[in-house]
Ligand SMILES: [Mg+2]
C-alpha cells in the first residue's frame with residue numbers, strides 16, 4: 001500500500017493509499033461515517049460505508065474519539081466539492097491511540113482557555129494555516145536575501161548593553177556580570193556589513209514592555225538586513241521589493257490557507273512596489289486636518305498610524321522623522337539636520353508599523369556627538385564607534401517584525417496567533 | 431560604468447567595472463601598485479601602473495591606509511594565477527574614508543586581542559570564509575527540511591522551566607515570575623509535530639556552563655526536527671541523509687572558502703549516507719580494549735568520543751545508551767528497558783557529538799513514571815503530558831548543534847570562530 005500524506009494526495013487519484021494522522025471529526029449518517037482526518041500536511045474527508053467495510057470495523061470507528069490517532073486506508077477520489085479537491089473512500093481504519101475527551105470543541109472558547117491549551121489549539125485548521133503562512137514568510141525572506149547576495153550573520157542574544165534604550169530590557173546574571181536580552185541585532189549587523197557587504201540577521205528579540213495591546217509580544221522575531229554602500233533611497237527600494245516578494249510567495253503557495261482564514265485576496269494582490277511615501281511633516285498636517293491633537297515633534301501612536309495608512313491601498317513609507325524622537329545611530333538629513341534619513345513602513349488595514357529603517361551615521365564626529373547627547377556608555381559602544389574609524393562607508397538597513405507581518409498577511413485581529421508559543425504580559429505557558 | 435561585486439566579476443571579463451569596497455592590502459614595486467581589494471563578496475587583486483594613471487593618482491593611492499574604504503574602477507582580466515581567477519587593471523581609485531592605523535596586522539595576534547576586535551577580525555579572509563560556510567549550512571538545513579515537507583515552528587526562548595536539567599540555566603525576571611532561557615525547543619516541537627506532522631525549530635539556545643573548552647559556547651544555535659509517526663530507525667536515516675546533503679552543498683558552493691581554510695576536501699567528500707553504527711555496549715568494550723578506565727553506565731567524555739570516532743571515516747552513530755544517563759523523554763527499548771532508543775552522532779576527526787536524537791516516550795503511563803523519577807514539576811509539564819492523552823503517536827526527533835558542525839566542516843581548532851559574536855565564559859564583548 002502507498003504510504004503518503006494529504007498534501008501529496010493529488011498524485012494518487014484512483015489509487016489506494018495509507019495515511020497516518022488524527023481523527024479531527026466524525027459525523028455519522030445511518031450507514032455512512034464521514035471522517036475528517038488531518039495529518040499535519042492537510043485535512044481530508046474520508047467516507048466509510050458500512051456495507052463496504054463490514055459491521056465490526058464500522059462499529060469500532062463509531063467509538064473513536066476526536067483527536068484519536070489513526071491510520072486510514074482508502075481510495076483517493078477527486079471531488080470538486082471537497083476543500084482539498086479529494087475525498088477518501090475508506091477501506092480500513094486502525095486506532096493508534098484513543099484520545100481522552102478533547103478539551104477544545106466546536107463551541108466558542110475564551111481566549112485564556114485557548115491560550116492555556118496552545119499546545120492543542122495549534123492543531124486547529126486556522127492555527128495550522130497561520131503557521132504555514134508564517135513558514136512561507138520566513139522561507140521567502142531568507143530566499144530573497146540569499147538570491148540578492150546577502151550573508152546570514154546571526155547576532156548575539158546576550159549582550160552587555162542595549163541598542164534601543166534601557167527601560168524595557170530583560171536582565172540576567174552572566175557569570176557575575178550583567179547581561180541583557182537583545183532588542184535588536186542592528187549594531188552587530190553594521191559591523192558585519194563592513195566585513196561582508198550585505199548581511200542580515202533573523203532571530204528572536206525581547207522587550208519587557210508592560211503593554212497589553214493586540215500588536216505587542218514580549219518575544220518576537222525580527223529580520224534585520226544591513227548593507228554597506230547603500231543610502232537612504234536604495235534602502236527603501238530594497239524594502240518594497242522584499243515585501244512585494246514575500247506577499248507574492250504567500251499568494252502562490254498558500255491559497256488554501258488564505259481561504260481557511262477567509263482573507264480578502266485583493267488586498268494582498270495589490271501589494272506591488274513601488275509603495276507610496278509621505279514625509280513626517282505631511283503626516284502631521286494630515287493628522288491635524290483629521291482633528292488629531294498632535295504637533296510637530298510628537299511620535300505617532302497606533303491610532304495615528306492607522307489614520308495615515310488608511311489614506312493608501314498599499315503599505316506607506318513615512319519618512320524624515322524628527323531626529324529627537326529617533327535612535328542615535330540614524331543619519332540626520334544633511335540639508336535639514338532636525339530630521340533623520342529614516343522611514344517607517346506602515347502596513348495597510350490598521351496593522352501599524354512593520355518596518356523601521358534608516359541610513360546610519362557614518363561620520364565619527366557626528367556619531368560621538370550623538371553618543372554623548374544620549375549619554376551612552378562609551379566602554380560598551382567602543383567597538384561600534386570603531387566602525388567609523390576603519391573604513392567607514394555610507395550604509396543603511398532596516399528591521400521587519402515577523403509577527404506583525406504575519407498578522408497583516410493573514411488578516412488577524414490579534415498578534416497572539418502569529419507565533420507558535422506567544423510570550424505576553426502575564427503569559428509564559430505553555 | 432558597470433557597478434558590480436567581486437563575486438560577479440567573471441561576467442565582466444574584458445569590461446571596465448566599478449567596485450565599492452575596502453583596501454585590504456597595498457604592495458608597491460617601483461612604478462606599480464598591487465591593491466588587494468575586498469567588498470564583502472570576495473577579494474581581488476588590482477594592478478595600477480603609474481604610467482597609465484598618472485603621477486597624481488598614483489601618489490594619492492600610496493597614502494591610502496589598510497582598511498580604508500575605496501571605490502575602484504578597472505578592466506577585468508582573466509588571470510589563472512589569481513585566487514579569484516581574475517585581476518583588475520585599475521583605471522581609478524577614490525577614497526571614501528581613510529582608516530586609522532588598523533589594529534589587526536599580518537603578524538600573529540593573541541586570541542584575546544582578536545576576540546576583543548571581533549568586529550574587525552570578521553573582515554579577514556579566513557573569518558569571511560567561515561561565515562560564508564556557516565551561511566551555506568543554515569540555508570542547506572532549511573532547504574532540506576522544506577523540501578521534505580517540514581514546517582518551521584519557532585520554539586519560545588523564554589520558558590517557565592527547563593528541558594535538560596536545571597543547573598546550567600540563565601534566569602531572568604519575567605513580570606515578577608521567573609523565566610529561563612531555553613536550552614532546547616524539543617518539548618515544544620513534540621507538541622507542534624502532533625499538530626503539523628513534521629516540524630523543526632532553529633534558534634539560539636543557552637547553557638550557563640562554567641566550562642572553558644574548545645567545544646563549548648554559552649550561546650549557540652540548534653536545529654531540532656521532530657516527526658510524528660517516525661520511529662528510531664527512520665530517525666537515523668533522516669539524520670544521515672540530512673548531514674550528507676549539507677556537506678554536499680558546502681562542497682558545491684564553497685570551494686573557494688574551503689581552500690582559504692586549507693580544508694582537506696577528501697575528508698568531506700567521503701561523508702555519504704549510510705553512516706556506521708555502534709551500540710553503547712560495543713563502544714564501552716572498545717574503550718576498555720584501548721585501556722580507558724570506563725565501565726557500563728558511565729557517560730562518555732570528549733576523549734572517549736574521539737577514540738570511538740577515530741575507528742571510522744564517516745560520522746558514527748552510538749546507539750542504545752543506558753536509560754539512566756539520558757533524558758527523561760527518551761523511549762526505553764521495549765526489549766531491554768535499561769537502554770533507550772537514542773543515538774548520538776559523533777563527527778569524525780575528533781569534533782565530538784554533533785547530533786543527539788531519540789524516539790520519544792509516547793505512553794502516558796511510562797512518561798508519568800519517568801517524570802516522577804526525575805522529580806519534574808508537574809505544573810510546568812502539564813501541557814507536555816497532555817500530548818500523551820490526546821492522540822499520542824510514535825514520534826522521534828533530534829538536535830544538531832550548528833557551531834560544532836561548522837567547526838567540523840571548516841576543520842577549525844576552536845569553536846569560537848564558528849559564530850559571528852561568540853559568548854563564552856568571561857566573554858560577552860563585543
Ligand atoms: Mg516607530
Ligand SMILES: [Mg+2]
Pocket residue numbers: 774783786
Ligand atoms: Mg551527549
